[in-house]
Amino acid sequence: MKKFHMSSLTTRLEVAFVGALVVGLSLHYHKIVRNEFYGYPQEWFPSVSATIGDRYPERSLFMLFIAITSGPRFALVGLWYLLTARRGKALPKFVAATGIFRTLACGGFTYVTSTDDHDRHDVFMISYIVATLPWTVGCIALSSPNSRAVKHRKRLAAAFFATIIPMVYLYIQHKVHRVPGAYTKYAFCEWSLIILDVAFDAVTVYDFSSLEIAVRDTQGLSNGSAGTSPCPIQYRDRFTSWERGFIVDEANYPSV
Template sequence: MSASYSDHNKPVHFKVTLATLGKIVCSLPIFATCFCVIWSVIFNFESSTKTHCRVPNFLPSISAAIGGFTPQRYVWRVCIALHCSPRFMVAVAYYSYHTSIHVGHRNELYKTLAALCTFLHICENLALLGLTCVSSTENHDLHEKFFILFMLCSLTYMLLTTYVFAWGRSANGRSILHTEMKSLRHKSSLFLFNISIFMFAVYLFFRHNAYCEPGAYSWFALCEYLIVISNVCFHSTMILDFNTYSMAVVNLEPLTARSSYLDV
């Protein structure tokens, strides 16, 4: 990539591969989740695991771990803010990635679904920012609405993206590449895992509220952790999808033109 720019007297001042960017972006929410949960267990155990049922629990929910105490609240908000910004760019990049392939007479439908994937990705990102900025202790109802929106957009995005990816990569008898097949397998497995854990978490949540069993809410919390991790892992498949792509800061003005300015 840099060679082509240099050939046109357009030197690259900064370049990062999207695979490297993806690793950084995906590591931030994983780190934030681990830090907030571990810190809450060590320093705020009783407060973070307490529920209205007043029964023993051994793990805090994510909402309690990220929003009820400091420094957890600040670590979570900083990490999510840093990781969300590049994700808006990735969401738009995926539209070009999907639509770079022509699938035949149903291409307009394919492009519409690709655009819907981008829209859902952006909505998921905004919902995550919302539930991050508004903690459950500050406004429980609004935090809950943001969480519901996040899960709806997340699950729909994962399902639709897997479908669009499989459709585009195998369209017109095209031979799917090894990295593309690997990415598709990961996407499919992570979506199935994510929705299965989510349904089990919903069951545990209602069971906890109905029967107030000791530890039930902690098992729900563990499911929450797995939902977050599998969601991040799904998005990390961008490392495979964009493994040959990079982002660069380039001076588009030809070197000869800049030299002439200096001569004057």
């Protein structure tokens, strides 16, 4: 029996960001905390962009784990659509399209780093944040009103958008007024958005707990000969474990 946990998506994202941060602080601390105006000690904590895009090997580590999470992220969007889609309702389709766009934008600011092209990197990151608004509101609107998930979503969404306000203010203080230390405070807001965003998507574990996907071999192809296999294989995914069961066709086994 092979077990699979939906939390693995969250774990991989945590490894991607936290792993890059730990490696960056260990190997290139003074370099990644420096910005165009100040360095250490005025600035003493790196931004997300500096952590994931400026130096090797933290950049490669981040890219690797983001690539690993891309499949589960697309799967999350698709399964959420299947769970919420209703005939004649356009909102589930819009939310799904927004989710796909967010995932592509995430790939954009991941693989076009601030060192490679600062402007395009910012465009992808801003696009991701902007697309998070309809994704968040849409997911809340499509959630069951009495579910435990919607309560967590509302709290996380409120915290996410509340964090954007001081983040924008601190960025202006850094970029326009060149206030020492403002970028470090901005970096904390940026990292907070990452944590809240990952937590928001992780809440879907409550919604998917009752969803089952079954893939069945109805022709015996898994045994090498179509139509003659006595043991077709059935896979079930309840998002907490994989179950592999062998279904024996009694018609192929005459009683002795």
